[in-house]
Amino acid sequence: MQHALLKSLLCHEFYESVKLRLSDSFFGSDELKIKNVIVDTMTEFKRDLTDTEVSSIFFANNPTLTTADKNNFGDIFRRIDKEKPLGEELCQQVLTKMWRAVVGEKAAEAGFALINGDSNDLAGLKRILEDHQESFLPQLRIDFEDLSLDSLLKKNSDESKWKFNLPSLATHVAGVSAGHLIVGGARPNVGKTSFHASLVAAPGGFAHQGARCAVVLNEEATHRVAIRYLTSCTGMTTPEIRSNMKKAAEAFAPIRDNLLIADGTGWDMARVESLCKSYKPDILVIDMLDKVKVYGSFTRTDEKLREVYRSAREIAKEWDCAVFGFSQLSAEAEGKTVLTQDMFEGSRTGKAAEADLSLLIGKQPPAGEQSEEDPWRYVNIAKNKLTGWHGYEVVQLDGQTARYTTA
Numbered sequence: 001m002q003h004a005l006l007k008s009l010l011c012h013e014f015y016e017s018v019k020l021r022l023s024d025s026f027f028g029s030d031e032l033k034i035k036n037v038i039v040d041t042m043t044e045f046k047r048d049l050t051d052t053e054v055s056s057i058f059f060a061n062n063p064t065l066t067t068a069d070k071n072n073f074g075d076i077f078r079r080i081d082k083e084k085p086l087g088e089e090l091c092q093q094v095l096t097k098m099w100r101a102v103v104g105e106k107a108a109e110a111g112f113a114l115i116n117g118d119s120n121d122l123a124g125l126k127r128i129l130e131d132h133q134e135s136f137l138p139q140l141r142i143d144f145e146d147l148s149l150d151s152l153l154k155k156n157s158d159e160s161k162w163k164f165n166l167p168s169l170a171t172h173v174a175g176v177s178a179g180h181l182i183v184g185g186a187r188p189n190v191g192k193t194s195f196h197a198s199l200v201a202a203p204g205g206f207a208h209q210g211a212r213c214a215v216v217l218n219e220e221a222t223h224r225v226a227i228r229y230l231t232s233c234t235g236m237t238t239p240e241i242r243s244n245m246k247k248a249a250e251a252f253a254p255i256r257d258n259l260l261i262a263d264g265t266g267w268d269m270a271r272v273e274s275l276c277k278s279y280k281p282d283i284l285v286i287d288m289l290d291k292v293k294v295y296g297s298f299t300r301t302d303e304k305l306r307e308v309y310r311s312a313r314e315i316a317k318e319w320d321c322a323v324f325g326f327s328q329l330s331a332e333a334e335g336k337t338v339l340t341q342d343m344f345e346g347s348r349t350g351k352a353a354e355a356d357l358s359l360l361i362g363k364q365p366p367a368g369e370q371s372e373e374d375p376w377r378y379v380n381i382a383k384n385k386l387t388g389w390h391g392y393e394v395v396q397l398d399g400q401t402a403r404y405t406t407a
Contacts, residue, residue, distance in 0.1 A: 002027050003076070003083050006083075011048055026098045033058070037061065161176075162177065166404055166405070169393055172381060178322060183289075183344075183351055183358045184358075185333075187331075188328065190361050191377060191399070194399065195359075197225070201232045205233075211283045213283040217287055218266070218286075218292070221263075233255055236248055236401065260281065262275070283321065284321050290305060302347040302349075312325050313354045327351060328345040335364065336362050339360040339382060339392075352382070362378040363377050378394055393406075
């Protein structure tokens with residue numbers, strides 16, 4: 001019966017009518033993998049699918065299958081191909097029977113827990129009965145927002161749990177919280193990496209506030225970025241650290257356990273989500289977010305980038321963390337101090353559309369034969385769904401210690 005159900009799910013209209021009533025427990029382990037491919041593909045393309053399309057996508061997504069596994073899944077796809085789609089009335093009957101088995105199994109487990117003394121109340125069994133209709137199909141449950149004044153005020157006060165350690169920036173946006181996507185951008189050699197190192201590791205930064213901070217890098221070598229976090233935390237240059245390692249270690253100790261720095265070269269968004277699931281960071285920094293892979297069919301680069309940033313936003317919401325995604329700005333931003341969202345490289349609207357906060361860093365072009373590095377940076381708040389303020393603040397970058405300070 002599960003193969004007939006998989007066959008029926010290839011019809012978009014049928015899929016939409018039953019998607020909220022499906023359970024993973026309806027399928028064997030191998031059939032479940034095929035069902036998940038159908039769901040992902042149907043969600044993306046929103047049209048009828050063929051057996052050939054699904055099998056092609058499945059095998060493309062699983063290139064390391066053994067010969068035995070390939071033969072096994074090939075047999076399953078052939079069985080699905082031979083099935084006829086379920087009619088509406090028969091489908092209702094089939095789903096009812098499948099859910100009856102699921103509910104019966106859950107009720108039995110709850111009963112055994114009572115018998116064995118693992119549970120002392122009927123709440124679990126009662127919840128199983130309440131969650132299903134007389135037809136055994138799951139009840140529709142929607143969590144609506146609590147509109148009490150206390151709840152609304154508390155949730156809005158939590159919007160800035162992790163404070164910015166740049167006073168001029170904090171004047172306009174006190175901080176960020178779980179579920180926020182913050183998009184940072186600058187031209188090369190302006191100071192993107194030093195910016196997130198300073199926000200996280202400099203005095204008063206997120207790590208000093210107790211936030212668990214994960215940093216995923218796919219551009220610069222991890223040890224080069226890690227040393228910037230060390231210099232930003234200690235306020236010491238690299239030569240100074242080498243000459244006084246004890247002092248540096250003591251200054252770094254308060255935040256060392258709050259930092260996770262990983263090489264994310266070649267990662268896709270699923271790997272990023274796995275990191276969040278396993279290590280549960282409060283702050284996730286991805287440098288560069290544009291280079292994280294996302295799967296699907298895209299006709300243009302901006303479509304792909306929008307999906308990358310949409311996925312990052314979903315990860316922030318799903319795993320209760322604030323995600324900082326960094327990106328290059330286009331050549332249009334070179335040597336400019338006032339920056340706008342349409343200067344993002346590769347995507348003029350897609351990245352900005354997903355962001356809660358956009359922080360773009362500019363600097364002035366070299367003056368004449370200027371040889372010394374200009375320390376002044378212009379942090380533009382180009383999008384701000386948190387407080388609504390837009391504009392820029394002038395700050396100073398100490399390139400030797402990777403610290404940003406208010407001018």
